[in-house]
Amino acid sequence: MAEAQQALEEEEEEEVGGGGGGGEKVVEDSFSAPLGSDLQESTLDARETKSILMESQVRAVLEAEGGKGAVMTSWNVIRQKESSLHFGSIVVKLKIHFLKNNEPLEKTYVLKHNPNFNPAFTAYVTMLFNKEISFYKTLRPLLHREISATSHTQLSIPRCMFTALKEGREIIILEDLNSRGFQNIDRKKGMDVAHASLVMEELARIHASSILLKKRLGPDEMRSQFDFLKRTWWNYMEGAEEMFIINMEGHLDIAASVLQKLGGHEAAANWVTALKPNILQMIQGQTKDNPPFDVLCHADCTISNFLFRYNGDQEVSKVVVLDFQMCLHASLAIDLSSFFFCCLEGPIRRANHKVFLDIYFQAFSRVLRAAGQVIPFSLNDLAEEYKKKILYGAIMAILVVPLLAAEGGEDDEAPSLETIVDDKSFLVQRQDKLRKCLCLNGPLRTRFLDIFRDLIDLGIIQNQLP
Known part of the structure; x- marks a missing residue:
C-alpha cells in the first residue's frame, strides 16, 4: 500500500488522526531483508527484535513520514518503563535516527508485535493481530471519512504507519502519542x-x-x-x-x-x-x-x-x-x-x-x-x-x-x-x-x-x- 496519512511533525493539528477526509493509507512490507549490520546504533534490544522487525520495514515507515529525502542512519528499540508485555502483544518504542537536508533528526513510534513465545497461543495471537491490522487498514479510514463528512473532528484513534501480517511476525507500528502529551x-x-x-x-x-x-x-x-x-x-x-x-x-x-x-x-x-x-x-x-x-x-x-x-x-x-x-x-x-x-x-x-x-x-x-x-x-x-x-x-x-x-x-x-x-x-x-x-x-x-x-x-x- 502507499504512504501513511501525514507527517508526525504536524503537531499543531489538534485532533488525533490529522486532517483530511479519511484518505489515510497504511504501509505494508514484503519482508525483503533482515536488519543490516551497518546500522551503528542497533542496541541489544534491537538485535533481539531483528527476527521480527526488518530494515525494509523501518525504512518504509521513514519514507512515509519523512519523505524520500530522508536518509536513515540508525534505529533502536526502547523498552518502556512500565510493563511492555501484554497477553496478546509486545509493545515497545521504535526510534529512527535520520538525516534530512543534512540535518540530524529522529522520530519515535509505538511498535506492537507478536510475542511469539509459545505455540500454545499462536493461533489466538494471530487472530488478534489479524483483527487489529484489518481494522487499521480497512475500517479506520472509512470511519474517519464518515465523521469528517459531518464536519465533526476526526476520531481519537492512533494513526497507523505500518502493518505486516506474517504468522509469528505480525507487526503494527503506530504514532507515538506520548510525544504529543x-x-x-x-x-x-x-x-x-x-x-x-x-x-x-x-x-x-x-x-x-x-x-x-x-x-x-x-x-x-x-x-x-x-x-x-x-x-x-x-x-x-x-x-x-x-x-x-x-x-x-x-x-x-x-x-x-x-x-x-x-x-x-x-x-x-x-x-x-x-x-x-x-x-x-x-x-x-x-x-x-x-x-x-x-x-x-x-x-x-x-x-x-x-x-x-x-x-x-x-x-x-x-x-x-x-x-x-x-x-x-x-x-x-x-x-x-x-x-x-x-x-x-x-x-x-x-x-x-x-x-x-x-x-x-x-x-x-x-x-x-x-x-x-x-x-x-x-x-x-x-x-x-x-x-x-x-x-x-x-x-x-x-x-x-x-x-x-x-x-x-x-x-x-x-x-x-x-x-x-x-x-x-x-x-x-x-x-x-x-x-x-x-x-x-x-x-x-x-x-x-x-x-x-x-x-x-x-x-x-x-x-x-x-
Missing part, C-alpha cells in the same frame, strides 16, 4: 468523572460513525467487507470454544474462591460458580446482534486502552482510544458495561452511570443529526439496553480486576508466557497468585466486591449485603 493513568485506580466523561463521548463518536458507514454500505456489504469482526476468542479456530470455556471457568473459580475466603459473600460465590456451565452461551448471548444498537464495538474497554492529555491547568482535555485487537460487531452496550465495570470504582459507577449514559447519548446524537440521520433509539431505550448487557461488563471485570491486583509488584506475580504449556497450565500457575494478590490489595479488593454489590442491587444476585 498523551499519557496513561494508573490502571489500578478507577477513573474520575472528568476522564470517564471524555471516554463516553469518544466511544459514542466511534459507534455513531460505524452506524453511518453501515447505512452507506448496507448491512450485508458491511458484514462482507469486515468479516474479521465476526472472529472472536471463542470461534477463531476449531477447539476455540473449549479453550474459552476452560479459561473463563478458571477466572470464575478465582472469583468464587476469593469471595469465599473473604467471608460473608456466599450467595455471590454460589452465583459465580453457577455461571460456569453456561458461560459461553451467556457471552454469546450478550454479544449477538441486537438492532438498532449494533455498532463497531471496541470490546476491550479497560483503563490501559485509553490515553489522556491535559491542559495548562492539568485538567484532562482529550482522550485517545487504543488497541482494537478485540473489536467486533455487537450492541454498543457491551462497551458501556465493560467500561463502567472495568474502569470505574463502585461509588463512581453507581452515582454517575445515568450521567454518563446521557453524555454518551448526546454525543452519539450529535454525530447522527449532523449527517441528517434519525436517532434510532431514545435515552430510555439506551438505559434499558445497558441493563440487559450489564452481565458482560461484570464478567469482564471479574477477569480484569484480579489481573490488576497481580501486576507491578516487587515480585512479578503474573506467570511468564515463556513458561506456559497450554491454557490449563497457565490457569494453574496463576490461580493461587491472583487469588492471594486480590485478597491482599485493599482498593482492588473493594473494587472487586463492588461488582457483586451492584449485581445484588440490581436483583441479579439474590442476597443481602454483608
Whole structure:
C-alpha cells in the first residue's frame, strides 16, 4: 500500500488522526531483508527484535513520514518503563535516527508485535493481530471519512504507519502519542468523572460513525467487507470454544474462591460458580446482534486502552482510544458495561452511570443529526439496553480486576508466557497468585466486591449485603 496519512511533525493539528477526509493509507512490507549490520546504533534490544522487525520495514515507515529525502542512519528499540508485555502483544518504542537536508533528526513510534513465545497461543495471537491490522487498514479510514463528512473532528484513534501480517511476525507500528502529551493513568485506580466523561463521548463518536458507514454500505456489504469482526476468542479456530470455556471457568473459580475466603459473600460465590456451565452461551448471548444498537464495538474497554492529555491547568482535555485487537460487531452496550465495570470504582459507577449514559447519548446524537440521520433509539431505550448487557461488563471485570491486583509488584506475580504449556497450565500457575494478590490489595479488593454489590442491587444476585 502507499504512504501513511501525514507527517508526525504536524503537531499543531489538534485532533488525533490529522486532517483530511479519511484518505489515510497504511504501509505494508514484503519482508525483503533482515536488519543490516551497518546500522551503528542497533542496541541489544534491537538485535533481539531483528527476527521480527526488518530494515525494509523501518525504512518504509521513514519514507512515509519523512519523505524520500530522508536518509536513515540508525534505529533502536526502547523498552518502556512500565510493563511492555501484554497477553496478546509486545509493545515497545521504535526510534529512527535520520538525516534530512543534512540535518540530524529522529522520530519515535509505538511498535506492537507478536510475542511469539509459545505455540500454545499462536493461533489466538494471530487472530488478534489479524483483527487489529484489518481494522487499521480497512475500517479506520472509512470511519474517519464518515465523521469528517459531518464536519465533526476526526476520531481519537492512533494513526497507523505500518502493518505486516506474517504468522509469528505480525507487526503494527503506530504514532507515538506520548510525544504529543498523551499519557496513561494508573490502571489500578478507577477513573474520575472528568476522564470517564471524555471516554463516553469518544466511544459514542466511534459507534455513531460505524452506524453511518453501515447505512452507506448496507448491512450485508458491511458484514462482507469486515468479516474479521465476526472472529472472536471463542470461534477463531476449531477447539476455540473449549479453550474459552476452560479459561473463563478458571477466572470464575478465582472469583468464587476469593469471595469465599473473604467471608460473608456466599450467595455471590454460589452465583459465580453457577455461571460456569453456561458461560459461553451467556457471552454469546450478550454479544449477538441486537438492532438498532449494533455498532463497531471496541470490546476491550479497560483503563490501559485509553490515553489522556491535559491542559495548562492539568485538567484532562482529550482522550485517545487504543488497541482494537478485540473489536467486533455487537450492541454498543457491551462497551458501556465493560467500561463502567472495568474502569470505574463502585461509588463512581453507581452515582454517575445515568450521567454518563446521557453524555454518551448526546454525543452519539450529535454525530447522527449532523449527517441528517434519525436517532434510532431514545435515552430510555439506551438505559434499558445497558441493563440487559450489564452481565458482560461484570464478567469482564471479574477477569480484569484480579489481573490488576497481580501486576507491578516487587515480585512479578503474573506467570511468564515463556513458561506456559497450554491454557490449563497457565490457569494453574496463576490461580493461587491472583487469588492471594486480590485478597491482599485493599482498593482492588473493594473494587472487586463492588461488582457483586451492584449485581445484588440490581436483583441479579439474590442476597443481602454483608
